[in-house]
Amino acid sequence: xxxxxDDDQRLVVALDVGGTGMKCALVRPDGSTAHAERHPxxxxxxxxxxxxxxxxxxxxxxxxxxxxxxxxVACGVAVPGVVDEAAGVAVWSANVGFRDxxxxxxxxxRLGLPAVLGHDVRVGGIAEARLGAGRDARxxxxxxxxxxxxxxxxxxxxxxxxxxxxxxxIGHILVRPDGPRCGCGRTGCLEALASxxxxxxxxxxxxDGPRPGAAGTGPGAAPADTAPxxxxxxxxxxxxxxxxxxxLAGRVWRESVEALADGxxxxxxxxxxxxxxxxxxxxxxxxQLLGPLRAALHERMTFxxxxxxxxxxxxxxxxxxxxxxxxxxxLERR
Numbered sequence: 001x002x003x004x005x006d007d008d009q010r011l012v013v014a015l016d017v018g019g020t021g022m023k024c025a026l027v028r029p030d031g032s033t034a035h036a037e038r039h040p041x042x043x044x045x046x047x048x049x050x051x052x053x054x055x056x057x058x059x060x061x062x063x064x065x066x067x068x069x070x071x072x073v074a075c076g077v078a079v080p081g082v083v084d085e086a087a088g089v090a091v092w093s094a095n096v097g098f099r100d101x102x103x104x105x106x107x108x109x110r111l112g113l114p115a116v117l118g119h120d121v122r123v124g125g126i127a128e129a130r131l132g133a134g135r136d137a138r139x140x141x142x143x144x145x146x147x148x149x150x151x152x153x154x155x156x157x158x159x160x161x162x163x164x165x166x167x168x169x170i171g172h173i174l175v176r177p178d179g180p181r182c183g184c185g186r187t188g189c190l191e192a193l194a195s196x197x198x199x200x201x202x203x204x205x206x207x208d209g210p211r212p213g214a215a216g217t218g219p220g221a222a223p224a225d226t227a228p229x230x231x232x233x234x235x236x237x238x239x240x241x242x243x244x245x246x247x248l249a250g251r252v253w254r255e256s257v258e259a260l261a262d263g264x265x266x267x268x269x270x271x272x273x274x275x276x277x278x279x280x281x282x283x284x285x286x287x288q289l290l291g292p293l294r295a296a297l298h299e300r301m302t303f304x305x306x307x308x309x310x311x312x313x314x315x316x317x318x319x320x321x322x323x324x325x326x327x328x329x330x331l332e333r334r
Contacts, residue, residue: 017078017080024037024061043096054103077117080096085165123323128312133314139153148191149195175189196281199239202255261293
């Protein structure tokens with residue numbers, strides 16, 4: 001990188017764009033945060049409106065850095081979906097509505113700064129591998145378990161992208177051929193059994209059973225798809241009920257852990273990592289998840305080395321920090 005401002009004056013503009021909200025920050029070269037803020041994405045307004053918000057927020061952060069006497073040197077943006085990092089294009093994102101959006105170049109033009117575009121889970125993995133729970137390991141698999149399941153394979157601080165920008169889709173490993181249908185269209189994917197949304201769905205389906213007022217139960221019955229559910233719960237609710245000893249919640253939790261262990265065992269066979277870092281909403285269950293998951297993964301190891309299994313350390317800041325690290329890396333290569 002060419003000579004420029006001292007590190008204590010340099011800041012990176014970083015944005016982690018999700019379907020609901022954007023986590024945004026000014027990040028120092030050492031990975032610490034100088035300023036953080038959050039904004040709604042409002043993806044329902046359409047992709048053009050989301051792009052306009054991204055550009056406005058990024059511009060505002062750059063202006064804030066300058067007003068504080070610092071120098072914004074680059075911008076990193078993370079988005080979900082399929083990302084062509086080399087071209088800087090958000091190829092596809094169901095959550096945000098992006099289709100072939102050249103977001104890197106749009107940001108670079110708006111800010112007059114070098115910019116990079118990364119995948120939200122991959123940059124989160126980079127942050128956890130360098131700054132968080134995997135910082136003492138060279139080979140890290142970061143697994144984010146939330147509405148879906150995705151992973152990032154990070155080696156020496158760099159995440160594998162894949163030939164088409166879709167590396168790390170561990171949520172679509174087949175673990176139960178006769179399992180529920182996944183959002184991708186296939187049945188039995190890991191994501192359809194062990195994501196936070198899958199845990200909640202499974203519990204609700206078993207708890208509700210045949211419902212009074214469902215179709216065919218008598219005069220005035222509501223159609224099956226409009227009869228009210230008795231059990232609108234979250235994965236956190238299921239975890240809490242399982243910890244309290246509820247039999248049904250315990251069964252759903254165990255089945256999800258078993259499916260997740262199958263997926264992680266496949267991941268270890270493929271990647272042979274030192275450490276697996278578990279993040280996302282489901283990881284908030286802590287040892288209630290990690291304890292039985294470690295035991296189940298141990299049972300599945302034969303000749304493969306058993307990885308260290310730990311909870312993510314950076315929480316929902318990982319994507320923003322990882323976007324900044326990706327931008328800093330790009331400067332080093334200039």
